[in-house]
Amino acid sequence: MQSYTARINVRYAETDKMGVAHHASYLLWFELARTGLLRECGHSYRDMESSGTLLPVIEYNCRLVRGAEYDDPVDIETTVSELRSRAVTFAYRVTRNDTLLAAGWTRHVCVDADNRPRRLPAEVVTALAPYVNT
Amino acid sequence: MQSYTARINVRYAETDKMGVAHHASYLLWFELARTGLLRECGHSYRDMESSGTLLPVIEYNCRLVRGAEYDDPVDIETTVSELRSRAVTFAYRVTRNDTLLAAGWTRHVCVDADNRPRRLPAEVVTALAPYVNT
Amino acid sequence: MQSYTARINVRYAETDKMGVAHHASYLLWFELARTGLLRECGHSYRDMESSGTLLPVIEYNCRLVRGAEYDDPVDIETTVSELRSRAVTFAYRVTRNDTLLAAGWTRHVCVDADNRPRRLPAEVVTALAPYVNT
Amino acid sequence: MQSYTARINVRYAETDKMGVAHHASYLLWFELARTGLLRECGHSYRDMESSGTLLPVIEYNCRLVRGAEYDDPVDIETTVSELRSRAVTFAYRVTRNDTLLAAGWTRHVCVDADNRPRRLPAEVVTALAPYVNT
Numbered sequence: 001m002q003s004y005t006a007r008i009n010v011r012y013a014e015t016d017k018m019g020v021a022h023h024a025s026y027l028l029w030f031e032l033a034r035t036g037l038l039r040e041c042g043h044s045y046r047d048m049e050s051s052g053t054l055l056p057v058i059e060y061n062c063r064l065v066r067g068a069e070y071d072d073p074v075d076i077e078t079t080v081s082e083l084r085s086r087a088v089t090f091a092y093r094v095t096r097n098d099t100l101l102a103a104g105w106t107r108h109v110c111v112d113a114d115n116r117p118r119r120l121p122a123e124v125v126t127a128l129a130p131y132v133n134t
Numbered sequence: 135m136q137s138y139t140a141r142i143n144v145r146y147a148e149t150d151k152m153g154v155a156h157h158a159s160y161l162l163w164f165e166l167a168r169t170g171l172l173r174e175c176g177h178s179y180r181d182m183e184s185s186g187t188l189l190p191v192i193e194y195n196c197r198l199v200r201g202a203e204y205d206d207p208v209d210i211e212t213t214v215s216e217l218r219s220r221a222v223t224f225a226y227r228v229t230r231n232d233t234l235l236a237a238g239w240t241r242h243v244c245v246d247a248d249n250r251p252r253r254l255p256a257e258v259v260t261a262l263a264p265y266v267n268t
Numbered sequence: 269m270q271s272y273t274a275r276i277n278v279r280y281a282e283t284d285k286m287g288v289a290h291h292a293s294y295l296l297w298f299e300l301a302r303t304g305l306l307r308e309c310g311h312s313y314r315d316m317e318s319s320g321t322l323l324p325v326i327e328y329n330c331r332l333v334r335g336a337e338y339d340d341p342v343d344i345e346t347t348v349s350e351l352r353s354r355a356v357t358f359a360y361r362v363t364r365n366d367t368l369l370a371a372g373w374t375r376h377v378c379v380d381a382d383n384r385p386r387r388l389p390a391e392v393v394t395a396l397a398p399y400v401n402t
Numbered sequence: 403m404q405s406y407t408a409r410i411n412v413r414y415a416e417t418d419k420m421g422v423a424h425h426a427s428y429l430l431w432f433e434l435a436r437t438g439l440l441r442e443c444g445h446s447y448r449d450m451e452s453s454g455t456l457l458p459v460i461e462y463n464c465r466l467v468r469g470a471e472y473d474d475p476v477d478i479e480t481t482v483s484e485l486r487s488r489a490v491t492f493a494y495r496v497t498r499n500d501t502l503l504a505a506g507w508t509r510h511v512c513v514d515a516d517n518r519p520r521r522l523p524a525e526v527v528t529a530l531a532p533y534v535n536t
Binding site: 147161165166180183 | 277279280281295296299300303307312313314317337338339
């Protein structure tokens with residue numbers, strides 16, 4: 001199984017008055033990591049979107065274990081936890097020096113530019129297959 | 135059962151290039167609604183925090199049904215879906231003119247200013263009790 | 269001279285680890301206040317945009333005087349500081365109980381849906397005229 | 403004169419319904435770039451803050467020339483445009499493949515942990531000196 005790992009440093013604006021990254025920031029990091037995985041497997045989301053294949057989020061979940069502080073280097077390891085003909089779920093593990101900070105997932109359906117359900121293109125399914133964690 | 139409903143208008147900055155509110159915006163609306171519920175029941179979170187009772191988010195979930203457009207008036211109805219001695223879960227229903235846009239929940243533990251687990255103050259439990267949905 | 273005042277409460281997510289609203293939050297409040305002024309004067313930005321009149325920001329400025337804390341009720345008083353045939357500048361004063369927190373402005377050009385410069389519609393100029401501070 | 407250049411890719415969440423990065427995103431990129439410059443010159447802002455030297459923003463300005471699209475690689479070149487005993491101004495040029503997208507600056511005062519004005523530490527002044535653009 002392959003995975004894609006994005007690395008970010010926590011932005012000052014992402015912290016809140018508790019002194020750690022606000023819980024919504026994780027969703028933005030998930031998105032960044034997902035974008036990276038798709039680019040790595042040869043299907044940049046930008047190009048997919050231009051050609052009428054959109055993957056809007058229909059559900060998300062995140063469990064927070066430890067806080068991430070300003071400027072902390074944070075890794076977001078991303079895999080595919082479910083791959084269907086019309087939907088895909090990405091799973092994320094957020095760590096700092098191998099310490100787990102958070103884990104979550106985002107579920108996406110495939111739609112066209114008019115927001116009508118469609119099948120994931122076969123070549124995208126093929127490209128995502130190695131990232132499926134089983 | 136009581137509930138608290140916050141009303142917002144979707145901010146331009148909250149939209150993304152799909153033309154609707156970004157999925158992370160819902161978490162900010164949940165937070166706003168939760169803040170309102172706590173204020174309404176006599177325990178403003180700001181005061182709770184000042185007096186050493188914090189409720190950090192430890193898990194969240196959101197299911198997205200329909201998009202919310204710029205400037206849409208959106209209601210976030212909030213209840214308590216679980217109330218324990220050391221944890222509380224808030225549930226949210228996001229609607230526009232009674233049409234469901236999204237539903238979600240946030241789970242919180244109670245900690246003190248040094249991030250040590252503590253019991254929810256008895257008066258907070260009492261104040262939240264009417265909002266428990268069963 | 270007329271003005272429009274929007275009222276917000278500082279969101280938790282808008283604070284940063286300094287304990288006050290992050291400086292970028294003011295831009296989002298400016299936008300909210302500008303949206304409110306346009307709606308009040310009969311030209312909701314949403315409708316303007318749908319009909320091909322866009323007002324993208326081409327420059328902004330903000331001077332920060334005092335911090336805004338979580339849940340603080342904050343007023344954003346908005347006027348028009350310059351009104352030209354193809355551009356408009358909005359000015360903002362951000363206060364908490366009449367104490368100045370920040371002041372700023374945003375400059376906008378008028379473009380059509382294809383991003384080509386165009387004149388502000390005559391009826392918009394007329395509607396904005398009472399808000400011009402001189 | 404030295405400069406520091408940060409590279410980011412525009413996040414999906416940073417775009418708005420106009421299809422380009424929201425104008426407030428530039429402030430977050432400025433912050434990221436400033437953080438990088440300080441780290442490069444040996445005074446990570448995180449450490450400065452821990453040791454009681456804070457640099458809150460007191461004014462900012464940004465002029466937008468061209469839009470930045472989702473996933474665009476964007477460079478933020480940062481220099482120091484003014485260096486005083488108690489204040490510092492950073493200047494930023496945002497480009498995509500050498501095309502100017504935006505330019506701006508942020509002005510900061512130096513304060514201690516209790517928000518009282520203080521002098522910039524001599525070693526910080528020395529470290530920033532090479533980045534002063536004249």
